[in-house]
Amino acid sequence: MSLDSLSRTAYDDDHEAFRQTVRQFMEKEIAPNQAAWAEAGIVDKDIWLKAGELGLLCPTVPEEYGGLGLDFRYNAIVAEESSYNGRVTTGFSLHSDIVVNYIVSYGSEEQKREWLPKMISGEVVTAIAMTEPGTGSDLQGLKTTAKKDGNHYVINGSKTYITNGQNADLVLVCVKTDTEVQPAWKGVSIVLVEANREGFERGRNLDKIGMDEADTSELFFNDVRVPMTNCLGEEGKGFIYLMSELPQERLSIAVSAQASAQRAFDDTVEFTRDRKAFGKPILDFQNTRFVLADIKSKLQVGWAHLDWALNRHAKKELTAEEGAAAKLWHTDLQWEVMDKCLQLHGGAGYMNEYPIARAWRAARVTRIFGGTNEIMKELIGRTL
Known part of the structure; x- marks a missing residue:
């Protein structure tokens, strides 16, 4: 499975070439280690150095500090592929999408030259x-x-x-x-x-x-x-800095939520096609098809909205309330998808050996971190 079958408007050929590098890394270096890292409760720190070697960390940092000087959509590709093919919360997004922006935007020249190259290489985790x-x-x-x-x-x-x-x-x-x-x-x-x-x-x-x-x-x-x-x-000025960087943080959360929801849907279609009940595939029951059809429609809308938000952010036009709305909508969708997909797995969905169980548990926090979804509604409501 991959995200290639989706019709996207946020990415060009250079973005998609980068995606292939990210995907290979996620499939080779990240996904196979999920169980071991989950047992340890921590991602192996060496993986940060490997990600740094491939240019997957902090791609937006200007070239003068050792970065690639790319736009945030490259970060989004790392988040999408991490959620879809890696299935592991590495901490890369926190490092690349959130922390680095504070240092680039507000750091002194000395701070930038001291920390940015090490963050890009993975030598320093933040x-x-x-x-x-x-x-x-x-x-x-x-x-x-x-x-x-x-x-x-x-x-x-x-x-x-x-x-x-x-x-x-x-x-x-x-x-x-x-x-x-x-x-x-x-x-x-x-x-x-x-x-x-x-x-x-x-x-x-x-x-x-x-x-x-x-x-x-x-x-x-x-x-x-x-x-x-x-x-x-x-x-x-710390509070002002924090408020100014929140739209990107919340967009990053929305990106990961959408990609993980898509993976849950794709896995569930495959599962219900293979699993049988009363002599026929679960997918052949009308209820199953209707539930999945509803999810597919909402995912289609979600990708269109996400591309709209990514394109606006690339032009530095995404507002604070738009970032809040993206976080609110995509994480709510993620939870709806996870819960319905787990239900379609039946008893298997409650077993941790199935990816849907781990994905369902992981999805619960996305409506909390980055500001709770209730706070997102309050922020949006203040602009009415």
């Missing part, structure tokens, strides 16, 4: 630490502080649900550099923290419902000293 125990989606309620001491910040606090937390070599930490200023968002900054800093500790690799192979961690900061030059951009 994470971004926003969420704290008790704050959830409320970034203005941060408790982690970075207090000035001479020409250093001293960071104290904790973070949770941090993707790539166990593998990360560099963490972009959202902190309060001013706890008194009002409104509270004016006191938020982003500080780069290297994982080898004294006082930085990784907590548990959290036990999740799904995405078993993705390391998701608690992080602790106990008097962690970093130079003030580690501040990303201007002090106090």
Whole structure:
């Protein structure tokens, strides 16, 4: 199976040539390791170096920093093929679609030259630490502080649900550099923290419902000293930076959700064609055909919308509410597809040995991370 049979408007021949490289990598290096990585609860760090060698990490980074200088649609291809053919949450999207953009957009020249080449090669794995125990989606309620001491910040606090937390070599930490200023968002900054800093500790690799192979961690900061030059951009502008990069993050989530839904559908068509009940294939029952026909129609609409969003984003025209809407719609579709496809697998769908079971579990979180879908509705509603 592949995504080649779809009629797409977001990609040209160069994009599709890149897709073939990505697909071969996913089929050879990623998919065969799914079970082992799921058992370990973490992706082998060596795979980052292999991905870097092929140019699959951070393809949008400008050439002057060792990147390919490509558009976000190349990132989208990595996300699509990872969801469809890799079936593994590698952490690449967090690294390439989210973290790197902050450094490219707001980093100092020194920060860019220090970190971007290593992120492209896979030598450095990154994470971004926003969420704290008790704050959830409320970034203005941060408790982690970075207090000035001479020409250093001293960071104290904790973070949770941090993707790539166990593998990360560099963490972009959202902190309060001013706890008194009002409104509270004016006191938020982003500080780069290297994982080898004294006082930085990784907590548990959290036990999740799904995405078993993705390391998701608690992080602790106990008097962690970093130079003030580690501040990303201007002090106090962190909240603005975070808000400006969210459309791409949410579009990235939508891309992965759509591709994983397509794979679940394709697998289910094959399963119902082969599995028999009462002497005939399950696919021959009208209910099965109607359910799958409904899904196929919605997937068709989904791909058209996704291409529209990707093309708008490539032209830097995708708005915050459009990014929120993409995340909302595609993750809701993903869950609908997963649940109906699992049902059509019958008892087999409840067994982890079948891909639909793992996909169903993994899909549940996509309506939560990147901002819950309820928050997406609130953001869209504010523009009415």
